[in-house]
Amino acid sequence: MKPKVAFFDFTGCEGCQLDALNLDAEDLIDLLNGIDIVNFREVMTERSDNYEIAFVEGSITTEGEIERIKKIREQAKTVVALGACAGIGGVNCLKNHVPMEEALRIVYGKDAKYYNTIPARPADAVIKVDHYVRGCPPSTSELVKVIKALLLNKKPDIPNYPVCVECKMAGNICVYEKGQTCLGPVTRAGCNAICITSGRYCWGCRGLVDEPNIQSQKDILNKYGLTAEQVIEKFKIYDTCSEVLK
Amino acid sequence: MNESSVLVIESDPIVRESLSGWLSSTGFEVTSAEDGARIVKVFAKSDFNIVIMDVRLHSETQLATLREMKAIRPRIKTIIITSHPQEEKVLEAKKIGVVDYIVKPVDMDDLQKIIQGTVESICRDNVNITEDNTSFETSGDDLVPGIKKSFAISRENLSLMVENLLKETEVIGVKAKQGKYVYDRIYGFYELSLDYDVTVSPPTGYMFPAKETLLKFKTGNGNHVEPVIEYTPRVIIGVHPYDIKAIELLDEVFMNHNPDPNYTARRENTVIIGVDCLHPSPRSFAPSMGTNWTETGFDLLLTDIGNSYIVKIGTEKGAELLAKHTKYRLPTGDEIVRQKKVRGEALNRYKIALDTPKDRIPKILEESYDDPYWENRSATCLSCGSCIMVCPTCYCFDVKDEMAMNLKEGERFRRWDGCMLVDFAKVASGENFRKDKASRFRHRMFRKGKYILERYGKVGCVGCGRCSSACLAGIASPLEAFNSLAENIRLKEAATSVIQPAKQARHIYTPEMAEILSVRQLTEKEKVFELKLKSGKKLGHYPGQFVTVSIMGTGEAPLSISSSPLRGKNFQLAVRNMGDLTSALHSVEAGATVGIRGPFGNGFPLETLEGRDLLLIAGGIGLFPLRSLIQYVMDRRYDYGKVSLLYGCRTPAERVFTEELDFWQNSKEIDFHETVDMPCEGWTGNVGVITNLIDKVDIDPKKTMVAVVGPPVMYKFVIEKLKKRDLPDAHVFLSLERKMKCGVGKCGHCQINGIYTCQEGPVFSLTQLRSLREAVL
């Protein structure tokens, strides 16, 4: 029996789902041989409420979304958070750093009073999440890895060590040596340190490792010339911040 | 006299018969004897060249026998079979005629090699008496490039050599990149920077890459498994002496004892052209580690003396390459002086050094195990792994399965891993054997300064300074640690060595296929499997050893062998459903094929247990490994005194092998007691912790040997109780669980201080464990 898979979106750009389709044709066919996609907003018109594996994308920003995701949890045997928004809150959490009314005003201007919003949160702040496809956008290869693991009934091979490990494996010169800063030392690896390898730095899109040494990372950013505010800004982008401000 | 006449002395009839049988079938003339007393008599009558003898090296009588044999036949070559060899004992044995030793369990291939080598050396001895001193040194043309000779070569001719090499092979060299230096493929001599300070990453990655496939497999029918060994012949040019020393260490680790086929293939196809380091990095302390110069480990070694280079030849390969690709000449007197001078100047350029001789580091560390330094210094550690990823002497790895999209075929690959990473020593139950930063930090420093040196006789840190450049927290330099610790320390003598047992299959990572003959449910979470190797061979294990079980695509896990080796060709594994592999195993049925590697580890010390009273203690599924010993002892009951068995588990529902428990309960041959922590309705037996049962047995501490297997928490209490009953530490043996991946002493996961659980363990005497602080008792 092929497991039935459904994709759901919450507050986010849906960039994650689009990226998920970015597979080459042969791989896609192999993948579809193993699973049955019953609900995928971007490619399917028919919908079904009969599914075992639910991929949720986007962060939770309204009361209504809380109800919806709880329903999904009841139905699905396995829930996978897809992308940074669903997994760690993501860019949506930027608004948490200003008061709610202010956030509404920034986003909706005069129409703000018609909207109702709560602080943005990742899926696992509301329900139990079984697996994560991390990153912003999440990589296809990781999505495939998670699906394969689900089909084989084993834990996906997602490391609990920081990006620095993969950065060194790639033989990169550390950006700190070039006077830049980087969140690699506290961010979960699994992306092959792609940003550093391609000439940028890590901004933490895959979320923190399980036991990050935040204090030490802050001290290091400080030592390399960032002020306390800049340090917080740096962590804010993907809401690694809420963890950091604790 | 026949060169291949062999005398086998072995007390275990099974081993003796099989060894003699095998030797005769291989063409040796064999006589066998049972014990030492009779040996000398046999000796007087017949003539032997080779003696194979099972020896307990700590037994004085047996050493005396060896001496006596040597006195009767001075030219006898003795090969001993032994367990737990210690270096001093081996040395002592070598003085009295022992030419080689082999560690139990005996690998027939190894034994054959050793015997073959011995026969050949006997033939050689016989020849050497007549035609002695044939010298290989030809005193002809000085320009014939020979090993150890030095020549001068101009920069142009060096360039010519590199350009010629580029025509026929891949060349890796040191290049400048973004203000730093890296190893990379080069396409022309002009790209090389031979006067660099240090590279960001070491050259060792060309022999031991960050990720590589070990096996390819197909699942389903037949379970096809195939080793993957990929390599590209290449020349690496510009390697500094400290990195050459690091490569020599990796050679020792990967090419001696359980040779790693993947590393070996790459290493054998790599030519190393070294270059003296004349402008060291300010973070390097190579001279303190004795690694700033090297006489070995390279094919060619260059020294930049201004207009030209001195090139020293290290190997035949290097000599050929030089002769084939370029022009060189004898160095002038002036050039030789210049080489001395530039080297002297280089030495003065090092900025930091050890405050204490490097030989003292192991002792310093030993005495600093509980120093607050570890905790304090590691507070800012990010567990980011940068220090170990850039280190030329680090070689730990993880092993994983990756399936293709079609889920029908896949690969088993390895990927760098290391002790500074949080999950390195974490097992499926969630227990992490190095859970805090301080213990990981300390472990790395102990590896660098002590464990590696003791295990391999080579320095574990070559002083390149890369880790301290890479560490953002600024704490990773071993030099800094050694110096800080040395300050407060009383110094004693360097520690002694541990020799590791040898053996194993040809491709150490390829499992052998085995068929599951039957599956039986023991409890809700546990099943027992009966297996047979498809080759039809016997597994050949000792009680207490373990195998790794593979299900291709899911992975591999270590499991103890649960049955006695004396009960036929089949063997049993009892398994608790804990995670990926174990749950996959639980879902297969009789007839399925799985992969097996091993047996691994030492097993229980049968020789020490023989003839004694035994107290066997199993907690929970600790009965799985212990059952192999219980069965073995029951099979050879006449060899032992009184045998008591204590078994405890949490609830009656968790009791495993219940029929056997009943059988033991009713048997007169074994004094059996059991208890549960929490009774249920209908339970009429004992209630309470297992230590209570110890009170129920009579113990004569002098005669009794104890074997304990159970969860870590149990050990502490059992040990306390045994102490109260006056049992000496040397009489108590425990089997420890650790995370394991490779089973062959490579991957590093199972390490407890300097010891590899998969090699020297999993069974340890309490005496041994007392000196292993990480064993936490």
Ligand SMILES: Cc1cc2nc3c(=O)[nH]c(=O)nc-3n(C[C@H](O)[C@H](O)[C@H](O)COP(=O)(O)OP(=O)(O)OC[C@H]3O[C@@H](n4cnc5c(N)ncnc54)[C@H](O)[C@@H]3O)c2cc1C
């Ligand atoms: C010498 C030895 C003998 C053992 N004998 C038995 C036995 O007879 N019966 C039994 O039920 N269990 C035994 N275990 C424990 C068994 O190995 C683990 O339960 C098993 O490895 C879990 O693997 P998994 O893939 O099911 O779980 P996962 O959680 O998916 O394992 C993840 C990985 O971590 C490693 N790992 C996790 N836990 C352990 C562990 N406890 N020990 C070693 N490596 C681990 C495995 O290699 C695995 O690849 C033994 C362990 C050792 C070291």
Ligand code: SF4
């Ligand atoms: S660049 Fe970033 S990820 Fe790479 S080693 Fe430096 S800090 Fe770590």
Ligand code: SF4
């Ligand atoms: S390097 Fe950092 S920012 Fe880039 S993909 Fe990886 S985790 Fe995300």
Ligand code: SF4
């Ligand atoms: S521990 Fe540091 S200094 Fe020593 S060899 Fe490794 S990287 Fe070099």
Ligand code: SF4
């Ligand atoms: S155990 Fe040793 S070789 Fe392995 S990562 Fe640690 S320091 Fe390096």
Ligand code: SF4
């Ligand atoms: S010692 Fe430094 S480089 Fe090593 S893990 Fe800790 S912070 Fe990272």
Ligand code: FES
């Ligand atoms: S070293 Fe790999 S399991 Fe022991």
